[in-house]
Amino acid sequence: MALDVPFHAQEAYQCGPAALAMALGWSGAETSPDELAREVFVPGRRGSFAVGLVAAARSHGRVPVELHDLGEILAELAAGHPVLVLQNLGLRLPFLSRPHFAVAVGYELPAHQLVLHSGTIARRPITFANFERTWRRAGGFAVAVLPPDVLPAAPDEGRWLAAAAGLERAGRSAEAETAYQSALARWPESAGAWLALGNVALAGGRLADAEQAFVRATELEPGSAPAWNNLAHVLLRSGRRPEALAAAQRAVALGGPHLQTARRTLEEIEAAIGP
């Protein structure tokens, strides 16, 4: 079987932009290899970095979910999601290394073959064994580039939230919010998703929504210092200082890696309340 993924034949050295254009095109984001080349191509290396492709996918409002083995790649394909992969078609030797991006668009189980949109060839079959070797040789990078309302075939809560969080840095708050809502539809008890949703609401100035989301996060995970800290923050901004103070004290008492931020919040609230 092979998915209906638009094909872009690559120009010299431009397999990264071509592969990303195919994956984005499938996901409904209109763009072109030429436009993407300006976002990801690194002239001095005559190629593109995988992390650059991931960042560019987010800037187009898509969620890049990294996959860790051939089983996960096949599962995504079975669910109808193409997978962007990096192979080393050559050897792990100086001058003989040939890192190359392609898009897995299907597979033939009886023939043990993966089907790739690769280089200038659409739907090129490659055996699972050959693919796994060339793929591992390049570091085993594979991502499904998904619309924010489409979860991966075997979704992992942490991986999905981490992939979606990068959307906010790219200024794609609307897509980030959709991705967090997709997470909550699947994992209604996810304190992390509520915290994330609260942060998007807060950034958009919707204080009541933010408060509600942070309260939900603290209910689901009372030990979450970020949730208490951010709740304290939104309460302060809403002018409810005594409640804000209690929440900030709770965040400081919990300690952990965000202690410095929690202390700052507490100081801010104490300063607002006055002596």
Place this chain on the structure above:
Amino acid sequence: MQFSRRLRLLAIALAAALLWAGAVTPAARAAVVSTEAALAVSAAGDAHRAQVEGFLARADVRERLEALGVDADGAQSRVALLTDQEASQLAAQIDELPAGGIGWLGVVGIIALVFVVLLALDYFGVTDIFPWVHARR
């Protein structure tokens, strides 16, 4: 092109100043734990340090991208998209990371390939071109 020590010190001072300024400005957004930071810290240990490292790494990567022929505006907007974790990874490994894009092997590649093939032929006892290669058995 790594940061020189003096430049690095300057960058650290600048980062500290920026983070401090962020802490005291009325835009109280500074005291919010972002989703990215909340998810990333379990590995980093201290969120504040991870932020400073991400900031420095971004400056480092931007400089390296410009050295690799990306124009200044492009380099700036590219690093702005990276998460702290991605920026740190890229800063540490930019020279080793594969850059997918090879179209052809090129002359050096073909010479290297021929060399490797000849070495292998020598090793398996088919040819005897290099006196310092001893055929197996």
